[in-house]
Amino acid sequence: MERLSPATLATLPPSVARPAGARPAGPRIVHLGLGAFARAHLAAYTQEANAKAGTTWQIVGVSLQRPDMRDALKPQGGLYTLVTRAPEGPIFELLDVVTDVLVAPENPAAVVDILADAATRIVTLTVTEKGYCHLPATGRLNLEHPDIGHDLAHPETPRSAPGFLVAGLAKRRALGLPPFTLLSCDNLPSNGRVLHGLVLEFAAKLDHALAAWIEETASFPCCMVDRIVPATTASDIAETAAAIGLHDASPVMSEPFRQWAIEDHFISGRPAWEMAGAEMVAEVAPYEFMKLRMLNGAHSSLAYLGYLAGHETVADATADPLIAAFLERLWAEIIPTVPAPPGVDLADYARRLLERFRNPAIRHRTWQIAMDGSQKLPQRLLGTLRWRLERGHPCPAILLGIAGWMRYAAGQDERGEAIDVRDPLAARFAAIASAAGDDPAALVDGFMRIESIFGGDLPARDDLRRALTASLGTLLSHGAHETLAHFLNWSPNAGASNQRSGA
């Protein structure tokens, strides 16, 4: 079968939506961490904004680690298929807004050059939580991170996202160019402010005048991004080929829903993303709390408990009545902690989340979401937990989610088989698990000592330790299914006085 590329484009069936006309080189967005999510979110919004506003914004992707994305997209001239998987059936659409992909480790100087090029106006990032190389508990740069150490010693050939951003900004300043807007699109609370702090901290370590220039001239708007985009599988590739009649090595699979709330503070222009449905808002925080706590908090909880209960995907897990009922209880605990964004009914938002999770056309693996729990737990579950503990409100469902993470991170599933735990702290988890064996109190103690996750305050609460030990003990001795059944029977009123939790 022929490869999708500008040369074979004419053979696409009319059912595949595609942009009209050629692609003149317009203002540029450089995107760090070009994965499936950004290709289904940022790129889709940008293409639609271009079409509606008659603009020519282009995206150059940068892979900070592997060459796979460049190898897949380069022979296709950057073209790829966005497959929107509605329960009623897929929609195939061609995206042509990515014009090039650079592989940073192969040629870091080329990445710095494009960041410093006059046509680059915005640098967007989806480098995942760990890509910020920071200490989530303090928001400061992790100076022990090997890439940060390297980049401070070799600032012109960086490896990390903060290192590249500062190198690009330094070069622009040397060339007499204005900076770019830095837009983090990762699931971090106050993502723009976190990025601002990290970039300034890194720059100040090299050159105070540079840091001052960045502070005065660059902008770091916050935004909340949302679209469920699971990793593409071999069968997705085969299905796409059958539908479009060409081989696309890297289509992206997405749910129909998408949302993007952005602080409108761009120093050198931006695509008219609002014409594609983005919400330009004065304050992103309420959107962020809603999304991180309600969507991602539920996603992570169901990833751990669902995985342990033997469910491969989110849709399978949500089809399990016990997990669906657990989610309702979890949302009842989360909702009071979230300030509703203007015009949003949070109970309604929760109902829509359940529908989105149930979409059987999306095969989002629980194992994929379970990754990097050490980087995700604080903003997804622990903020909610703190909020409730401070007010003396019970939180048994949140505790069960956290206990599920501990059970998972200990590395053995319910049949005694090893779990492939992917996390920057995986080695530490393994050491905790081997020291604690299956003693729940020792496991809770070991995990709670990880300060970058739990901070100093949570481990000091004996009531919390006891409650987590009880939940984890039940998970260890009875398994996720029975634990959930017991949990749901035992405390029938959502969020109400659950004695067992004690917290």
Ligand code: CS2
């Ligand atoms: C998921 C997110 O992988 C994960 O941890 O929770 O990627 C989630 O699908 C997105 O944030 C949805 O917008």
